[in-house]
Amino acid sequence: MAEVTPILAATLETLRHIPTPTLIDALWVMSWPQAQIHGARPLAPGQRMAGRAVTLRFVPHRPDIASDKPKGEGSPEYVAFELCGPDEVLVASAVGPWESIGGDIKFLRLAQRKAGGLVTDGSVRDTAALREYEFPVYSFSTTAKQGPAIQQPWGVNEVITCGGIAVRPGDAVCGDDDAVVVVPRGMVDEVIRIAREREATEEVIKKELARNPGSPGKYYPFNENTKRLYEEYRKRGEA
Numbered sequence: 001m002a003e004v005t006p007i008l009a010a011t012l013e014t015l016r017h018i019p020t021p022t023l024i025d026a027l028w029v030m031s032w033p034q035a036q037i038h039g040a041r042p043l044a045p046g047q048r049m050a051g052r053a054v055t056l057r058f059v060p061h062r063p064d065i066a067s068d069k070p071k072g073e074g075s076p077e078y079v080a081f082e083l084c085g086p087d088e089v090l091v092a093s094a095v096g097p098w099e100s101i102g103g104d105i106k107f108l109r110l111a112q113r114k115a116g117g118l119v120t121d122g123s124v125r126d127t128a129a130l131r132e133y134e135f136p137v138y139s140f141s142t143t144a145k146q147g148p149a150i151q152q153p154w155g156v157n158e159v160i161t162c163g164g165i166a167v168r169p170g171d172a173v174c175g176d177d178d179a180v181v182v183v184p185r186g187m188v189d190e191v192i193r194i195a196r197e198r199e200a201t202e203e204v205i206k207k208e209l210a211r212n213p214g215s216p217g218k219y220y221p222f223n224e225n226t227k228r229l230y231e232e233y234r235k236r237g238e239a
Contacts (some may be wrong), residue, residue: 004186007052007172009087011188012116015174016050018195020181023174026194030187037163039097039121040180043130043137049175051089051116053167053182056080057155058122058147060095065152076153077106083157084115089173092153093162094122097140100147104129111135119173119180121163122151138180201226204233 015023020036027035056077059065069075077092084090090110092101103125110118111133123143124130130137140163157169165182167173172183183191205219208229219226233239 004170006170007185007188011192012050012052012087012172014192015172015183015188016048018174018192018199020174020176020179022195022198023181023183023191024179025198026191027181027183027187029194029198030190032184032187035165035182037091037119037121037138037165037167037180037182039140039163040119040138040175041140042175042177043124043127043139043142045177047117047136047138047175047177049089049117049136049138049173049180051087051173052185053091053169053171053173054080054083054088055155055157055160055162055167055169056090056092056101056153057158057160058092058094058099058101058151059154061148061150061152065154066148069152069154076156077102078109080153080156081106081109081113081115084110084113086114086116088115089117089119090115091160091162091167091173092118092120092122093160093167094120094140095151097121098123098143098145099150100125100143100145101139101151101153102147104133107133117173117175119162119175122147136175138175198222200239201230204230204239207233207238 117136119138
């Protein structure tokens with residue numbers, strides 16, 4: 001496959017301010033499959049996140065795997081942490097939604113590296129400390145359980161499945177109060193263009209319905225009425 005240019009920091013900043021439902025809608029316009037990481041919920045309200053994916057894959061515990069896994073700083077999770085910075089989001093695929101992928105001591109390193117976020121379809125521990133670390137965290141749930149008896153970190157920067165969604169290293173991973181959405185890195189610019197168009201059109205629809213209350217079905221989902229309405233507002237300088 002041809003090399004794809006990494007997503008620029010300025011582009012990530014733009015994505016950070018586009019609601020995840022709008023990103024989903026833009027991907028749908030492009031006939032892209034479902035892109036929301038199911039089960040990843042914000043640890044705290046008001047989180048906004050956009051970063052390049054660094055992936056970490058957990059596998060079920062087996063004594064021989066635990067024995068073969070590199071130890072100490074060479075352990076896969078710590079290798080993945082060192083790839084993270086302000087424009088990267090660690091995306092970790094767990095073996096089950098209730099299983100811990102880590103807690104305060106491990107994730108202190110992500111805070112030190114000012115990571116752009118953490119996303120998992122598993123659970124996290126020590127949530128009081130994680131909230132103080134001030135990077136966005138999205139997980140299926142929280143837990144007091146330990147992880148090593150159930151799963152081991154194994155693969156770094158591979159294509160993984162997280163919350164039923166394929167994630168490739170370098171994809172844009174965007175989160176807000178609604179969800180976490182994965183935007184393929186080669187599609188980011190087009191998704192942003194469509195998303196901006198949809199946001200502008202939706203603002204026009206809301207203005208019109210506020211002025212002339214009625215069924216949203218006249219304009220939403222988008223149809224020929226929507227196009228005419230938007231053009232009218234544009235000509236009046238209201239769009």
